Amino acid sequence: MNAHTASWPETQARLPAPAWVWAKALQWLVLSAVPLGLLALIKPWLLDFWQWIFTAWSQVLALSVSPRLNTGRSAIEWTALEGGSFAPSSTSLTWSVVGIAAVWLLSGFFSDRFRPLRTTLRALSLIHLSACVFFIWTPASFPYSISKHLQALMDMGYGFMWVIPPMLTLGWGLLQVPLYQKLIVPCLVLAYFALMLPHKLLLQAWLLEHLSILFMPVLFFGFGSLLDLWIFVAVYAWLASRVYAPSPGLREA
Amino acid sequence: MRRRHLPVITLRMVIWLLVIAAAVVWSTLALQAKGSPMRSGHGIVLLIPDANALPLPVTRAWLEAAQEEGLVVTPMTADEFIRAQANHTAIAGVLLPDSVHRQASDLLVNTLSQYVAQGGPLMVTFDAALFNLQTSTYADKASRLSHLVGMRYGLYEQLQDDTIAQSPVYASRLAEQALRIQPGKLDFGAHDADDWGELTTYAYKHLVYSHYMTEPLEPVQTLLRAEDDTPIVSTHAHGRGQVLFANVPLGYLKTRTDSYLLHRLLAFFASDMVRQPSLSATPQAQGGIVLNLHVDSNASQEPLAELERAGWFDDGPYSIHVTAGPDAIRAADGLGLNLPNNLWMQAFLKRQHAQGHEIGNHGGWVHNVYGDQADESNQREFEPYLDRNHASVSTTIGELAKVYSAPMGNQPSWATAWLDKKGFKAYYATSDTGLGPTQSFIHERPSPHAGLWAFPISNFKRIATFDEVQEQGMAEIEITDFIRLLLDHVSEQHMARLFYFHPAASPHFEKTLRTIQSEVKKLKAQGQFRWYSMAELSDFMKRRQDVRWQIRGPNAQGLQEISASSSTSLQDMTWVFPAHTAQDIRITEGQGTLHQNKDEWLLVAGHTPSLKVQWTRVP
Numbered sequence: 028m029n030a031h032t033a034s035w036p037e038t039q040a041r042l043p044a045p046a047w048v049w050a051k052a053l054q055w056l057v058l059s060a061v062p063l064g065l066l067a068l069i070k071p072w073l074l075d076f077w078q079w080i081f082t083a084w085s086q087v088l089a090l091s092v093s094p095r096l097n098t099g100r101s102a103i104e105w106t107a108l109e110g111g112s113f114a115p116s117s118t119s120l121t122w123s124v125v126g127i128a129a130v131w132l133l134s135g136f137f138s139d140r141f142r143p144l145r146t147t148l149r150a151l152s153l154i155h156l157s158a159c160v161f162f163i164w165t166p167a168s169f170p171y172s173i174s175k176h177l178q179a180l181m182d183m184g185y186g187f188m189w190v191i192p193p194m195l196t197l198g199w200g201l202l203q204v205p206l207y208q209k210l211i212v213p214c215l216v217l218a219y220f221a222l223m224l225p226h227k228l229l230l231q232a233w234l235l236e237h238l239s240i241l242f243m244p245v246l247f248f249g250f251g252s253l254l255d256l257w258i259f260v261a262v263y264a265w266l267a268s269r270v271y272a273p274s275p276g277l278r279e280a
Numbered sequence: 281m282r283r284r285h286l287p288v289i290t291l292r293m294v295i296w297l298l299v300i301a302a303a304v305v306w307s308t309l310a311l312q313a314k315g316s317p318m319r320s321g322h323g324i325v326l327l328i329p330d331a332n333a334l335p336l337p338v339t340r341a342w343l344e345a346a347q348e349e350g351l352v353v354t355p356m357t358a359d360e361f362i363r364a365q366a367n368h369t370a371i372a373g374v375l376l377p378d379s380v381h382r383q384a385s386d387l388l389v390n391t392l393s394q395y396v397a398q399g400g401p402l403m404v405t406f407d408a409a410l411f412n413l414q415t416s417t418y419a420d421k422a423s424r425l426s427h428l429v430g431m432r433y434g435l436y437e438q439l440q441d442d443t444i445a446q447s448p449v450y451a452s453r454l455a456e457q458a459l460r461i462q463p464g465k466l467d468f469g470a471h472d473a474d475d476w477g478e479l480t481t482y483a484y485k486h487l488v489y490s491h492y493m494t495e496p497l498e499p500v501q502t503l504l505r506a507e508d509d510t511p512i513v514s515t516h517a518h519g520r521g522q523v524l525f526a527n528v529p530l531g532y533l534k535t536r537t538d539s540y541l542l543h544r545l546l547a548f549f550a551s552d553m554v555r556q557p558s559l560s561a562t563p564q565a566q567g568g569i570v571l572n573l574h575v576d577s578n579a580s581q582e583p584l585a586e587l588e589r590a591g592w593f594d595d596g597p598y599s600i601h602v603t604a605g606p607d608a609i610r611a612a613d614g615l616g617l618n619l620p621n622n623l624w625m626q627a628f629l630k631r632q633h634a635q636g637h638e639i640g641n642h643g644g645w646v647h648n649v650y651g652d653q654a655d656e657s658n659q660r661e662f663e664p665y666l667d668r669n670h671a672s673v674s675t676t677i678g679e680l681a682k683v684y685s686a687p688m689g690n691q692p693s694w695a696t697a698w699l700d701k702k703g704f705k706a707y708y709a710t711s712d713t714g715l716g717p718t719q720s721f722i723h724e725r726p727s728p729h730a731g732l733w734a735f736p737i738s739n740f741k742r743i744a745t746f747d748e749v750q751e752q753g754m755a756e757i758e759i760t761d762f763i764r765l766l767l768d769h770v771s772e773q774h775m776a777r778l779f780y781f782h783p784a785a786s787p788h789f790e791k792t793l794r795t796i797q798s799e800v801k802k803l804k805a806q807g808q809f810r811w812y813s814m815a816e817l818s819d820f821m822k823r824r825q826d827v828r829w830q831i832r833g834p835n836a837q838g839l840q841e842i843s844a845s846s847s848t849s850l851q852d853m854t855w856v857f858p859a860h861t862a863q864d865i866r867i868t869e870g871q872g873t874l875h876q877n878k879d880e881w882l883l884v885a886g887h888t889p890s891l892k893v894q895w896t897r898v899p
Contacts, residue, residue: 113394114366114387132296166366167329167358170413172386239366240387 321370397519430516651688
């Protein structure tokens, strides 16, 4: 990289190194603090909103899940699900094992181009197989219920939302984008997660109630925080791809 | 144009395919064996956490109580229960015991909830399922079963040290009827005027139980309550099912010689909530009394003679237990019967024995010395007292005595071992009051003497016999009424109970004795009563223990079946069907007779090693 291809403004590049670091750190702090402050400020309304979404969809989908805000309006709690946690029947277990075998075998036919998909499918199959083995031998020892599952996913999802602004500022925020975008985009990403998270949980609750809690491990490991992270990475990549690259060298890169 | 290559199936893939197919077939077969819906359903199950809980004393207490109440109860682990529910296998009723099943996963709790909502009867006991699996601490702010029992309890986070309280227990008049509590167990106050009667036992001023403090959630029907109105036993409808909540540690209490509530609640659950027939604890389901006479000293001799002259011994058989030594209250006081040298008493006992009365040992050689002084530490000193008494009584009647009662109810564990060693069949007991013949727990463990049956006394509030009436400031009429009610109760409920008295007190209770005679005469005329000896009932109970039986169904048409078998004979074994729950009862294999008795059907087995009976369950 030569001096002409540098993407940093000339004024910043000319600053002494410690001052530059301090300036960036301050920027990171301020740009992170704004969406985080907003997130903290609207938390009670956000939880109200999530509860409203849950309640509305629960009725439409006939779910037995029943969320309510705690007295301090600081968290959503799920009441014990009446008949909502079903252990898998012998038939479900058998079909699950058959399905795992089929996925494992069929993924063997994938070409190298689909190696990542094969790896992912097989990883999920192994998680599900371990769940099957567990439920065949000792179902009563399964320590989680749907309500605990949802509680954990919601706590982790909300926690992940707190990580999004600092991560965005660290990565995407360093790029050359206008300040107003640096402030608004993290808020929009947060808004996306605020909308996506309860619907993801609703979908999981619906699946668990209609299938059985046999699928809880695979949903937890494959479609819990990992999914949030994948979505964040995808959003980040999309945002980064839309940033104007000033140098021809970078544009071609 | 590029040619696409078809995928090649390698040998490795084929092997994989075969291995997975084999695994699928094996797991399918294994799962079907574990919980296939094609298997016949289960009867009442005792839900235990796992197989390790099976030998625990409290588990044994529950199973033995059920067996003695004539119920088919099988242990089922939490895993098996969850599998059965997942595969829609029918389960007639679920018992969730105290002490051995404190820890439970949310999945088990939810499965129980689902079971009840779908119409299953559930009995929840005290601390069952209160704790979580991992940490053995309270799983939630209130028991996760609170919505099932209709009240919040196990409120440790809120109440801390006040989570559990202690109180006497009171039963309503309704509960007295519903639970078929026997006369004398409840004290309804002076003149029987109170609406709630305190549960009593022999010799304790108050019977105090531990219970969880509760907060109401929904209306429940309270059968028993504490002093502060906390429900102790209640029923609550949930979904299409019913839940019986016992807020006392029933199994724990049975291992500590207080079995009454466990037995009564099990019987209530099976007959009224699960609506299952039971195997009667008496031959041909004929109710009766073991009348146990304790002949402590020579003060009894004249009253015995008077009773004989009055024709009292023409009825029976009674169980006459004798302390045979020359002394009674202290050494060398000369107040004992001195049986080896008492020709009149020898002749009397021989006469009664020949007439069919049962003659047994009352300790102990010297009544009060043995009763006051024998303890766990002095077997060497006092076992000879038992030997001498046994030799004297057995010599007199010409055969070995088989039944025993402890002077003053004092029975060290070595004395029980001695009885077993000498081939005794039964002994009178002041523990487990209100029960029929039972196999008592000793030192919190099942009795190691499986051949011995304990015959608990029937307490009248805090006393058990004539001599104590005056001590408690009672009138004769009170105990007279009690005995009359007890006779009626055992007749109606097809049960056998023990009542004992000292013949020396009989001159002061002539009216009571006459009442007994007249009431028994009336009941006998109706074919509703008979006297039992301890040995006869012990033999019957032992034979009853050998009966293997199970209930199948109901199927889609409501058809149910009992199949029973015994290595010897089912003769006189009797199944009692509540009439409103069964119709079209018919014997399909073996011999037996069926007759209706008030609102019940009685099925009496004949001399047959196996029996099959079908009936249609009334919805």
